[in-house]
Amino acid sequence: LHVHGAPVDWEAVLAGRGARRVDLPTYPFQHQPFWLVPAATRGTGPEAADPAEAAFWDTVENQDLAALAERLEVTGDSPLSSVLPALSQWRRRRRSRTVVDSWRYRISWQPLTGGRDTAELSGTWLLAVPGGGGEDAVVTAVSEALARHGAEVALLPVRTDETRTALAARLRPEPGATEPAGVLSLLALTDESHPDHPDLPAGLALTTLLVQALGDAGTTAPLWCATRGAVSTGRSDTPAGPRQAMVWGLGRSTALDHPDRWGGLVDLPATLDERAARRLVSLLAQGPGGEDQTAIRPSGIFVRRLTRALAPDTASPDRTWQPRGTVLITGGTGALGAHVARHLARNGADHLVLTGRRGPDAPGARELAAEIEELGAEVTLTACDLTDREQVAALLRDLPEDHHPLTAVIHAAGLPQFTPTDTLTPADLAAVVAAKATGAHHLDELLAGRDLDAFVLFSSVAAAWGSGSQAAYCAANAHLDALAEQRRARGLAATSVAWG
Incomplete structure (x- = not known):
């Protein structure tokens, strides 16, 4: 009654309820209602309008017998007694699929609109480069671009054999010197591996070292990490590069661990011309709260977004996978691997190969194998070091x-x-990267010529939006996400599932 304008005798309504008057905030109210809205009207959950269901009822309304029979998987002359169960089954199947679809999201890239080509930099900008990379063409192009737009550029070469203490000492300003205005790292651009850990990209190790040394030196200037080809903004873009993508996973974690001194991530184009240089400067010149996950391309700046993954309106073949033959499950005796193994055994897989470092000697491995065999599938337990x-x-x-x-x-x-x-x-980084990324890399290379029904990588939501104190884990899973993108761009089966 009250919200529809009818006067209410509140003293009578609240009599005997222990109600009392309280002071309201003194700031002007924002005229925004907070009434509870029924879930059915929100348009985001499983009860929201389902395109497949709408198409189905359009088929019924149009009396399209052939299309209806195809959807229900019955013949056109089936009697009502068989059509009704088929209708019920279709409805349950669609409802279940709609629920799952409501949980599914994917990363998308959207153009950044608005005039952003007139920004200028000021003060000293540290440009962190690999080793003695001052002569590198990319380093030269970036350095000249920053200088043309107002920055005083100070090169900061970082070597893989440099200690954290030594780098922090070089970063500490001299007495009376001013704090740098910003730090731009090009360390991710090196293709080398760490000399002591072959599975660890040197760019990832050097970027981690820089983050640590900046903290030790008390540097509060924002850190920007640049890559080139680490992400793909769409089908017309080059496929993502898994090794440099790891720095994006590291960066998302660092942004949560050190938000006070984080700038962002920017993926550079193949050629840094003047237009691209202005776009880079416009990103670096942003104040707090600006876009911090961006890609510069010839057509403009793109920003990373998490969007709902809409399902096709039909059960098309590319959405369904019927397990068959032999399925290899790495980490097959672990908690997730065992759960997947049971599911595949129930749904048609003939033979499951479960691998792990300990193989049949892993705790519970033999019991799991016996359970799966009872479900009708053959099982092989194998010890294998995926690195x-x-x-x-x-x-x-x-x-x-x-x-x-x-x-x-x-x-x-x-x-x-x-x-x-x-x-x-570096040893911590290498251990986590090897377990996930190196194994996936070997499987991809060795099976590149194989026509597989499915190549599924178990990633994590930590790679999608970061997770504090999990920089190595975020980096390794970002590699898996990029590898899946790269395989699909090559026409191969690949799905990366970011559990979380």
């Missing part, structure tokens, strides 16, 4: 091609990591 390419190659060679050929791979192996970025060592 060893020769072991992975031997594993694949030994699979039974004549009986149940390999049709799918589920990469569920990995190591957890909860270590503050400030205390990460």
Whole structure:
């Protein structure tokens, strides 16, 4: 009554209820209602309008018998007694699929609109470069671009053999010197591996070292990390580069661990012409709260967004996967791998190969194998170190091609990591990266010529939007996401699932 304008005798309504008067805030109210809205009208959950359901009822309304029979998977002359159960089954199937679809999101890239080409920089900008990279063409182009737009550029070469203490000492300003206005890192652009850890990209290790040393030196200037080809903004763009994509995973975690000294991530175009240079400067010149995950392309600046992944309105073949033949599950005796193995055994897989470092000696492995065999699938328990390419190659060679050929791979192996970025060592980084990224890389290379039904990578939401104190884990999973994009761009099966 009250919200519709009818006067209410509140003293009578609240009599005997212990109600009392309270002071309201003194600021002007924002005229925004907070009434509860029924879930059915929000348009985001499983009860929201379903395109497939709308198309179905359009088919019924148009009396399109052939299309209706195809949707219900019955013949056109089926009697009502068979059509009604088919209708019920279709409805339950669609409702279940709609619920799952309401949980599904994907990363998209959207153009950044508005005039952003007139910004200028000021003060000293540290330009962190790999080793003695001052002569590199990209370093030269970026340095000249910053200088043309007002920055005083100070090159900061960082070597893989440099200690954190030594780098922090170089970063500390001399007495009376002014704080740098910003830091731009090009460390991710090196293609080399760490000399002590071959599975660890040097760019990832150097960027981590820089983050740590800046903190040790008390530098509060915002840190921007640049990559080139680490992300793909769409089908017309080049495929994502998994090695440099790891720096994006690291950056998202760093943004949560050190928001006070974080600038952002920017992916550079293949050629840094004057227009691209102005766009880069416009991003670096942003104040707090600006876009911090961007890609510069010839057509403009693109910003990263999390969007709902809308499903097709039909159960098209590209949305369905029927397990068959042999399915390889890495980390198959772990919690996630075991759950997937049971699901595949129930749904048609003939043979499951479960791998792990300990193989049949892993806790509960033999009991899991017996359980799966009772579900009707053959099981092979195999010990395999996925970081060893020769072991992975031997594993694949030994699979039974004549009986149940390999049709799918589920990469569920990995190591957890909860270590503050400030205390990460190259060895810590290498261990987590090897468990997830290196194994996926070997599987991708060794199966590149194989026509698989599915190549599924178990990633994490930590790579999608970051997770504090999980920089290495975020980096490794970002590699998986980029690898899936790269495989699909090559026409190969790939799905990366960011669990979270």
